[in-house]
């Protein structure tokens with residue numbers, strides 16, 4: 001049976017001078033001599049200190065570990081399955097020689113791993129490279145344990161370290177999309193998939209931990225600019241049942257809710273042993289249209 005042909009990233013750029021990075025045995029190097037070691041876990045750190053706003057940006061080790069446990073328990077598998085279908089549909093559309101798929105803000109790599117599993121038997125002659133990046137080093141260290149088929153990178157969405165116009169598809173799950181950053185690297189006609197919480201997502205948890213005003217605030221969604229043409233919107237709603245306090249704590253820890261929750265709300269969560277929650281997700285697919293005809 002034909003198995004998908006997966007190759008390492010071929011289009012990475014130096015985060016300092018934007019020149020092409022060439023992979024040597026255990027490091028990447030640009031023609032100006034900037035070198036970036038490949039860590040023993042297999043990832044490369046392309047986040048120079050001048051692109052960092054804090055010493056340890058992004059999710060902490062505790063958040064990453066909580067998310068790994070929660071996702072591995074399968075609560076968000078339906079989200080991964082629907083995303084896989086959308087990505088596979090886009091990948092099957094054209095058969096060019098090589099295609100680059102980029103998970104922007106990949107966390108600990110759960111969604112990309114599910115997509116690669118689903119894509120193993122795509123039957124065409126295309127070479128695929130799967131690149132996943134997060135600004136959090138603990139997230140990427142955990143992610144690199146998931147798969148050797150992915151090129152794992154520490155870096156930022158605002159300055160993604162790719163050569164211009166070399167990425168075919170970007171997806172961003174519960175993340176921090178940078179429309180300007182993505183514009184520099186997407187091919188014309190390339191796609192951006194955003195997976196974001198809908199208005200009812202985890203509403204039962206929000207009712208416990210927030211005041212009314214804070215609940216409304218947490219529902220704001222980002223909007224792409226006019227060079228991104230919305231071509232598809234899908235939704236997914238289902239119920240999950242958390243059956244012990246550790247699962248409830250993990251969910252709280254892996255989301256920004258932990259920082260925004262009231263102390264009364266957090267105390268209430270500490271005493272709960274079960275919680276049924278609504279999962280409400282919106283998937284939006286945009287086509288990147290560099291010379292936009294849309295006002």
Ligand SMILES: C[S@@+](CC[C@H](N)C(=O)[O-])C[C@H]1O[C@@H](n2cnc3c(N)ncnc32)[C@H](O)[C@@H]1O
Nearest residue numbers: 058059105106107134135136156157173174176
């Ligand atoms: C809510 S988590 C989602 C992680 C993953 N996509 C998932 O759904 O499991 C948001 C992630 O975005 C990362 N992040 C925050 N700012 C970022 C940036 N500027 N560039 C790349 N990743 C960023 C965080 O470190 C964190 O891992």
